[in-house]
Amino acid sequence: MEGGAVPKPSEKRVALVTGGNRGMGFEICRQLASSGLTVVLTARSETRGAEAARELHGFGLPDVVSHQLDVTEPTSAARLADFVRTKFGKLDVLVNNAGIMGVTMEVGDDEAAVKEMMVGKDQNEIAEWLKQRTTQSAEQAEECVRINYHGTKTVTEALLPLVQSSSSSSSGGRIVNVTSSFGLLRFFSGEELRQELSSVDTLTTQRLDELSALFLEDYRSGRLEPRGWPTDRVYAAYQVSKALVSAYARVLARDNPALRVNCVHPGYVQTEMNRNTGDLTAAEGARVSVAVALADQGGVTGAYFDRTQIASFV
Template identity: 60%
Template sequence: MEGGVTASSFHKRVAVVTGANRGIGLEVCRQLASGGATVVLTARDEKRGAAAVDALRELGLPDVLFHQLDVGEPSSAARLADFVRDRFGKLDILVNNAGVSGVRMDIGDPAALHQVRTSMSAVERLEWFNQRTTEPFEEAEKCLRTNYHGTKNVTEALLPLLLSSSDARVVNVSSSYGLLRFFSREELKHELDDIENLSAERLDELSELFLKDFKNGRLDHHGWPVGGFSAYKVSKALINAYTRVLAKKHTSMRVNCLDPGYVKTDINFHTGVLTVEEGARGAMMLAHLPKEGPTGSYFNGTEQAPFV
């Protein structure tokens, strides 16, 4: 493979950002590269990913490379790890940003979006979306496979390279929808909050249990979130828990998760209230935490917050 590990490559921070051809992911790539990091921009669509890299290079940021990545496929994550290993020999920053909503949305007349963007509060906008979504099982399954298992696939594949860094950071983009307040049964809430006894294997089991209950129409049985975006909420709660499990196991790294806020991106038809520059602030802060900074924590933007 072209390139290879050189003495100078170990003196520059190397970052990987998933789901990075647009939105928050692209902005994180721009800010990391502007700060001097070498950035591997990943996306599932090769044409869109390559175009995003070209756009950043036109801004005078040459140290951005593209590598195709489907986070839901372990073999794709393994190919990315091989690329980073052969090219750099280590990884300093991993931003897991790739994600899907877990719903199908029918917005009706596109002209209505103008009114949503200009005359509704953030709460009203979310309610507007809730009224226009359906949650078929296929979308729920894709949501867990992408948001939770995909993040875990990529992190596990790149973990040896992160551990090769003297100062690694893992940033998992989550959501306030992943907070435990959306779960109705105390037993499940306690289990997801019991980091001393929780394991990644158990989180995998909970993912499968949720999909089984979802398919059988029994979300209330174990206290899963209801009332809209159920799979998205569960996927982000599992990511929050996985963040804590990983941080507890690998204390040499700073591993954190965050809600970037309600950002204007394609996933919400640009009805958010924050710009992508504002939405990237939390991820950038966590990517540059000092060695003694927090780990295994949840952040609302740039402020540390509880998991409940």
């Protein structure tokens, strides 16, 4: 910017969605744009992000721009923040949607065969069928925590000043973390860990970082149960990462009372992560995050939504 001029904040509300190039993230972008917001669609691949934005333009949604983002790279998040600051001068809504399961599912590439398997089975039976064909390495567990928890934190910290700049407007700044019921504290085997992660008055981001490192150390050494982590080794990293994401949202809400910071479990959505075995479409899953992001000024903060209902983190 010439002479260090500060850009005039956009008159339209501005939203940013991580992992916005496909699946539920793409639908969140589409629904936010359809609601009249300018949307920054981010993707790890610059090419795929641009393609997704062009697809939304084809739906009659011109106010969608794409930007490359690797949530695990602080420099990438910093470049994104500079882009938003220069182009819009603020950020009204941040949806942290990007995430992975961090597992290998040996179910083949035949989508028709997977669909046939689902006939006559309920969601518990389908989940068990997938679990029996799923493995996770220590490297995948580490990547899962790095992307789901640390990635969410890295992006939020880079963009937080821009969301704070929106908090004085009539709409107020919003942060929505997409989480999962799999990350509820009832899955933790130890009462001490459940209590610590429930104690939002004393939790800090430094302690959450320490817990993430401790989990990975225990995962590698086979000490999940003695420490009180979730004991299902296949999904433990995903469960812990989502529990940390939820705890981080509560810390943010506590420390930023002018913002609205909440977590959303969208339901069992059809995604590539679960080989499209979910019982909800991407559009149905996206509606929850969009509704929380666009809720009336003065709404709830520091809450966990199980679909449309406020529920317990435990």
